[in-house]
Structures are given as structure tokens and as C-alpha cells.
Amino acid sequence: MVRLAHVPDLAKTEAFQSFLPRLAAVNGAASLQEFRRHFALKSHQSSASKELISEISRLTGISESILDAHQLLNVSGHGQLGHAKLRWSNLHTTSARYCPICVQNDYLSGSDRRDARPWVRGGWYGLNNYVCVEHSVELFTSPIPYSAANRWDFTSHLRENPRELDEAARSAKSHDPLPYDVYFDHRLTRNVESVQLLDPLPYHIAYSLCELLGQMKLLGNSPHTVDAAPARMHDARCVGFDLLADRGKLLQFLDELRGRHLARIKTSSRYHVYGPFQRYLSQLLQTPGARPLIDLVREHAMSALPIGPNDDFIGGGGCRKWHTIRTAKLEYDIDPRLMRKLLIERGLIGDGEAISRDNHILIPADKVQELASYCQDGVDLQYVRETFGILESTARQLVNAGIISPLYGSSKGIKAKFSRTAIDATLRDVLSGLPERNEDGNLISLVDATRLGGRSVSNLIVAILEGRLPTRFLTSRTDRTGFMRLLLDPTEIRAEFVKPVGIKRHEFTAIFRFRPLEGDKFFYSKFFERSRETSPTNHREFDVVTRGSLERFQQVHVSLAALSKGRGRPVDVKNMLNEAGINPVWEIKGRRALTFYKRSEVEEFLRSLA
Known part of the structure; x- marks a missing residue:
């Protein structure tokens, strides 16, 4: 097998195409073209064809894989993926492009034949490289184009144009390499x-x-x-x-x-x-x-x-991360008009933004997802009525009591919707595990319990949900649903709802037989202690007089009507007390039953007369 006597070292980033001219020069060929003709290397094929690489491998002893790895596209960084046009458009191969300082240094070093020493760095071909990093000068591009005969023959170009290298070295522009x-x-x-x-x-x-x-x-x-x-x-x-x-x-x-x-x-x-x-x-x-x-x-x-x-x-x-009203409609099928109302209700947008176009309103994606879950889970008040088995008015009372809170719709212009999940869970928590039983005298339904003291079904349900009224059994009647299936103990109902209360204003007026508008001032006087109580029906607060303070007032005071019995006319008794310096603590002119004296003062005066 024929093997060339001289084989130059293949540099690290030297292209196979530029290695061939050096190989030709070191073995005495006048040009790359002459070298190819001498060894019958087909010149009509690409300078990097597989057949040519195989022949050069045979002549030099360098493996085909190493030579193939030194293809121009590989050593210039353009061999990875990409379209061929994209890769070649950035490569300058029409003329010599080099760093003159590097070439001069190559001439001064190496053991090969002098004109075969300069080798073309792979980076010189790329137009994206503008500076020689080693010598901090701009790369020089020869104005003399390669001909068809000497294409890729950098060695021949330097040999034929010696003055170009000298001029390029003298005029080399200094350029500090940048990070790029x-x-x-x-x-x-x-x-x-x-x-x-x-x-x-x-x-x-x-x-x-x-x-x-x-x-x-x-x-x-x-x-x-x-x-x-x-x-x-x-x-x-x-x-x-x-x-x-x-x-x-x-x-x-x-x-x-x-x-x-x-x-x-x-x-x-x-x-x-x-x-x-x-x-x-x-x-x-x-x-x-x-x-x-x-x-x-x-x-x-x-x-x-x-x-x-x-x-x-x-x-x-x-x-x-973000939604518009339009994208929320496409992804969650939320009506844009409802979406705007919900956003205003939750304070996510102002009233002024509500008139903006769908694509102009930005809402955080997590908020939109939350609103979408509300819309999917939302049910109206009729669902509450049917699930709990109660009247719609009772359902509204439960809403007013805060037992059922709307998911949305608290502001004007939006129909209130409630959580289906929460409603079902509320009913399930109360009814689960309760045994069925027929109604008898010991257990009563919610309707009967209202007459016993509960006043209304909503009051009973509130007490049950708050844990104040225990549940025992469920009725076996199939015509009742929801909470109306519950059976309650009358004793427990009385203990919860039938409690001693204070004296209300109308009861206070009836006790003292006040005429209209006469009793309020006496009701709020210093003689009585008052407290606030809440109506079990409408849950509104009102004032009452404590029974103890009323009893104490009646024990400590006596009316002019009671004093006059058996002692003469009330006017005469009043005049007699006035002459003795005993004045009433409360007086309504012309009303002897509503003129009161201290019982101790009057009794002491009467004893002195006896």
C-alpha cells in the first residue's frame, strides 16, 4: 500500500479542505490541483466526499473518522443541525480570510516545509468571527478571490501573493477581544x-x-x-x-x-x-x-x-398566569356579563373598568379558576328549598340568619347562588347515622315543635346546626324530605326555647294600665332594670324590664289609689300627704293609679296619725 513520505500534523481546528493543500505542499506538489491529478483523485467530486476522504486516509494513515470529523462545517462550528443554506451563508470561502500575525508565527515555527506551515483555523471561515482572540487584531479578508483551479488552496495563495501578507500584518487593526x-x-x-x-x-x-x-x-x-x-x-x-x-x-x-x-x-x-x-x-x-x-x-x-x-x-x-374575559369564556364557558358582575362584586376591577372590551380586562388566573368553580357549584334558593324540604320563606330566613351564605350575588344586580357542595354537606352531617322511627307522643316533628316553643322551623334548624338542640331520630314517613324528617324530644325543645323572659313594653303597659304613649317614660325610668333580648322569630333585639326590678318597685312603692281605699277621696289623701311634706316619686296628673309614693314614708305617716 502506497503511503506518503511526509504528512503534516492535522491541527485541532483545521478543516480537511485546508489540510489538503498543506499535504500537497509538504510532498512537493506545486498546487492542490497538481496533487489531485498525480494521485488520480477525482476533481469533479466534492473536496470533502467520502471517496476522497478514504483515499487521503489510505495515503496518510490518518483514520477516516478523524478526517471526517475535520470537515469544514464541523471545525467552524456549523456542523450541528440546521439547514445547509443557513450553515453555508455564514462561511467565507470565496477568498483567503486569516489573521496575518498567526500566519507569520506559523512560518517561524514547525518542522514541515516552510510554505506548508501556515494552517487555516476553523474560526477564520465564519463571518461571525471578527477578531483573532490570540493576537487581538481584526481578521483580514483577501480581496483576491480563489479561482476554480486553486479553490481551498490557502498555501498556494500565500505563495503567489507574498506582499499581501506583509501589508496585512503592517495594517492590522488592534481590537481587544470582547466576551463574545x-x-x-x-x-x-x-x-x-x-x-x-x-x-x-x-x-x-x-x-x-x-x-x-x-x-x-x-x-x-x-x-x-x-x-x-x-x-x-x-x-x-x-x-x-x-x-x-x-x-x-x-x-x-x-x-x-x-x-x-x-x-x-x-x-x-x-x-x-x-x-x-x-x-x-x-x-x-x-x-x-x-x-x-x-x-x-x-x-x-x-x-x-x-x-x-x-x-x-x-x-x-x-x-x-392571567386571563381576559374572553379567554375565561373560552376555557370555562363563563358568561361575560356575569363575569364582569362577579369581578366588580369581589373588587377585582372597578366600575369604570367594567365597560372595557373583553380583551382589555386582565384577571389573575387563580381568581378566574375560583370564580369558575363557584359558577359550576352554584345553585339557587329553590335547590335549598327542595334539598332541605322546607318552604322558600324558611330558606330565606336561614339565609338572613347566616346559616347559609351565598357564594356570590350579595351585591345588587346579581342573582344569589349558593354552594351545592356546602348545602349537601350540611344536610348530610345532620341526618347521617340517625335511625328511623315512627312518630309517637314522645317525639314530635319540626312543625309540631314550632307550636311547643320553637316559633318557626328556621329557629329549630338554626338551633340544630349550632348544636343547641340535639337530634334523635328520623321519621319513617316517605312524604317528608330533608330537615323535615327529623323527630325531636319535646323536653329538649322546652329547655331550649321556653325560658323566663323579661317584661316587654306592651306587657308593662298592661300591668299598670297606661294609656297610649304614657308608659314609655315610666318604662325607661330609673326605677326599673332593663336588658336586651332577641326575638326567636325575626331575631331582632328589644328592651325588657326585669321581673325582679318590677317586683321590688311594687314592694317599695304604693299607688295613690291603694292608699285611698277606706281613707276617703284620693284628692283628700293626696292633699293630706302634701301638707305632711310627702311627695310622690312618680305622678301622672289625674291618674291616682299611676301616682306612686314610697311605702315606708306613707306607712310611718299613717302610724303617727293613729
């Missing part, structure tokens, strides 16, 4: 500093994102595009890299883009929030490594916009 330059140079040599959002992405997609974001940042709201000059494009890529390398800066820029979107007068259900950046991310849905960046951008948008996981926004997914 260092990162993408090191990615080719596998010596990378970690950038969380860019590391998982293919090389050509990573710098394309930098370029796109940088252009958007530099342009702002301008409709123009960034100048395509290499220096301006390099500036844009550096700006974009700074954004993608710092999550805080990226989020700040996304805030700016989102703010522009929210400030638009025109709205639509399709959210084009981040412009070209969003469209490019939508093309990367199947790209391995793009998911962290896509998720970051989507979550940023969803944190302020009513975007759901099923919406076609950069592939969908995520967790919804």
Missing part, C-alpha cells in the same frame, strides 16, 4: 466558559441569536436595519451576547419589548410580543438545547399577558 469573541473562539477549541442559555445550543444558532438580539437592541423602535458592514454586525453580536450571557439583562430587555407590546393601541388574540426574536425561537422548537431559552421567554410573556399553555405561543406549554 472569547466565547465563540473557545467553543471551537472546546475550552468554553459556561453561558447557561447558549451552551446547549448549536454554534451557528447561538451566534445567530446574539446577532438578532443585538440588532433589536441597537435599533430600538426604528424600522431600519443595522448596517451590514462587518464592524457594525460585530457590534450587534457583542451586544446580543451580553444580553444572553446575563439573565438579568435579558429579562430587562424582554421587559422593554413587552412594554412596547402592551403600549399598542391595537390588540389581538395573537401575541407577537418579541418580534423577530420570537419568530426565530418558534423555528427552534425541535432544536436540542433551545428549550431553556424558549421556556424563559415564554414564562416572561405569560407573567404579564393572558397566554395559556394551549395557545400557539412559541410552541405552547407553561402555566397560565
Whole structure:
């Protein structure tokens, strides 16, 4: 097997296409074309065809896998995924592109033939690379294009144009490498500093994102595009890299883009929030490594916009944070008019916002989900009546007593709805576990219990639910439902509802035989103690006079009518007491039964007369 006598070292980022001219030069060939002809390498095929790689492997002893790994697209970072046009559009192969300082240093080092020493770094082909990181100078692009005969032959180009290298070295512009330059140079040599959002992405997609974001940042709201000059494009890529390398800066820029979107007068259900950046991310849905960046951008948008996981926004997914009335209608089938009323009732929007369009009203997603559950669980008062087996008026009394609270509808203009779950649970908690029994004299129904002291069915149900009235049995009658099946003990009903109470105003008036409007002043006088009691029927509070204070008043005082019995006319008795200096403690002119004296003073005076 024929093996070449001289084989130069294959550099780490050297392309197979640029290795061939060095291989030809080190073995004495005048050009790459002559080398291919000499070894009958088919020139009509691609310079990186499998057949050519196989032949070069046979001539050099370098394995085919190593040579194939040094394809131009691989060593320049463009070999990972992507469309062929996308990858080749960024590669400069029409003329020589190099760092003159690197080439001069190559001439001074190495053991190969002198004109075979310079080798083309993979990063020199990429237009996204503008600076030589090793020597801090701008890359030089030769104005002399390759011909069909010397395509890829960098060695021949340097040999035929020696003055170009000298002039390029003298005029090389100093350019300090920026973080963008260092990162993408090191990615080719596998010596990378970690950038969380860019590391998982293919090389050509990573710098394309930098370029796109940088252009958007530099342009702002301008409709123009960034100048395509290499220096301006390099500036844009550096700006974009700074954004993608710092999550805080990226989020700040996304805030700016989102703010522009929210400030638009025109709205639509399709959210084009981040412009070209969003469209490019939508093309990367199947790209391995793009998911962290896509998720970051989507979550940023969803944190302020009513975007759901099923919406076609950069592939969908995520967790919804906001709803509009329109999206709530689509997802939960809530009537928009009812939704507006509920939002006002709960204080989530003001009255002024209620007239806004459906797409303009933003509501937190958890609040909408809560309202949707209320709407699905809500039932009207008729359901309460049928479930509890009571009259509608009784059901309203239970609502007024606070035993049943509406889920919504407490404000004007909304029909009150109650929780089906809570109503069923209330009835189940009371009736579960109770045995059935026929009615007899020892147990009575709720209707009979109202006559015994409960006054109303609602009072009895309230007492049962509050634990003040125990339940014992259920009736076996099938015509009763809900609470009306309960059987109660009369003794327990009397103990709860039949209690001594104070004297009400109308009872007080009847005791002293006051005429209308005469008794209130005496009722509220200092002679009696009063307390507040609550009506078991309408649950309103009222004043009563305690029986003890009334009894004490009657024991300590005596009326003029009682004194006059057997002693003459009341007017004569009154005059006699006045002459003795004994005055009444309470007097209504012309009413001897309502003129009172202290019993002790009067009895002492009468004893003195005897």
C-alpha cells in the first residue's frame, strides 16, 4: 500500500479542505490541483466526499473518522443541525480570510516545509468571527478571490501573493477581544466558559441569536436595519451576547419589548410580543438545547399577558398566569356579563373598568379558576328549598340568619347562588347515622315543635346546626324530605326555647294600665332594670324590664289609689300627704293609679296619725 513520505500534523481546528493543500505542499506538489491529478483523485467530486476522504486516509494513515470529523462545517462550528443554506451563508470561502500575525508565527515555527506551515483555523471561515482572540487584531479578508483551479488552496495563495501578507500584518487593526469573541473562539477549541442559555445550543444558532438580539437592541423602535458592514454586525453580536450571557439583562430587555407590546393601541388574540426574536425561537422548537431559552421567554410573556399553555405561543406549554374575559369564556364557558358582575362584586376591577372590551380586562388566573368553580357549584334558593324540604320563606330566613351564605350575588344586580357542595354537606352531617322511627307522643316533628316553643322551623334548624338542640331520630314517613324528617324530644325543645323572659313594653303597659304613649317614660325610668333580648322569630333585639326590678318597685312603692281605699277621696289623701311634706316619686296628673309614693314614708305617716 502506497503511503506518503511526509504528512503534516492535522491541527485541532483545521478543516480537511485546508489540510489538503498543506499535504500537497509538504510532498512537493506545486498546487492542490497538481496533487489531485498525480494521485488520480477525482476533481469533479466534492473536496470533502467520502471517496476522497478514504483515499487521503489510505495515503496518510490518518483514520477516516478523524478526517471526517475535520470537515469544514464541523471545525467552524456549523456542523450541528440546521439547514445547509443557513450553515453555508455564514462561511467565507470565496477568498483567503486569516489573521496575518498567526500566519507569520506559523512560518517561524514547525518542522514541515516552510510554505506548508501556515494552517487555516476553523474560526477564520465564519463571518461571525471578527477578531483573532490570540493576537487581538481584526481578521483580514483577501480581496483576491480563489479561482476554480486553486479553490481551498490557502498555501498556494500565500505563495503567489507574498506582499499581501506583509501589508496585512503592517495594517492590522488592534481590537481587544470582547466576551463574545472569547466565547465563540473557545467553543471551537472546546475550552468554553459556561453561558447557561447558549451552551446547549448549536454554534451557528447561538451566534445567530446574539446577532438578532443585538440588532433589536441597537435599533430600538426604528424600522431600519443595522448596517451590514462587518464592524457594525460585530457590534450587534457583542451586544446580543451580553444580553444572553446575563439573565438579568435579558429579562430587562424582554421587559422593554413587552412594554412596547402592551403600549399598542391595537390588540389581538395573537401575541407577537418579541418580534423577530420570537419568530426565530418558534423555528427552534425541535432544536436540542433551545428549550431553556424558549421556556424563559415564554414564562416572561405569560407573567404579564393572558397566554395559556394551549395557545400557539412559541410552541405552547407553561402555566397560565392571567386571563381576559374572553379567554375565561373560552376555557370555562363563563358568561361575560356575569363575569364582569362577579369581578366588580369581589373588587377585582372597578366600575369604570367594567365597560372595557373583553380583551382589555386582565384577571389573575387563580381568581378566574375560583370564580369558575363557584359558577359550576352554584345553585339557587329553590335547590335549598327542595334539598332541605322546607318552604322558600324558611330558606330565606336561614339565609338572613347566616346559616347559609351565598357564594356570590350579595351585591345588587346579581342573582344569589349558593354552594351545592356546602348545602349537601350540611344536610348530610345532620341526618347521617340517625335511625328511623315512627312518630309517637314522645317525639314530635319540626312543625309540631314550632307550636311547643320553637316559633318557626328556621329557629329549630338554626338551633340544630349550632348544636343547641340535639337530634334523635328520623321519621319513617316517605312524604317528608330533608330537615323535615327529623323527630325531636319535646323536653329538649322546652329547655331550649321556653325560658323566663323579661317584661316587654306592651306587657308593662298592661300591668299598670297606661294609656297610649304614657308608659314609655315610666318604662325607661330609673326605677326599673332593663336588658336586651332577641326575638326567636325575626331575631331582632328589644328592651325588657326585669321581673325582679318590677317586683321590688311594687314592694317599695304604693299607688295613690291603694292608699285611698277606706281613707276617703284620693284628692283628700293626696292633699293630706302634701301638707305632711310627702311627695310622690312618680305622678301622672289625674291618674291616682299611676301616682306612686314610697311605702315606708306613707306607712310611718299613717302610724303617727293613729
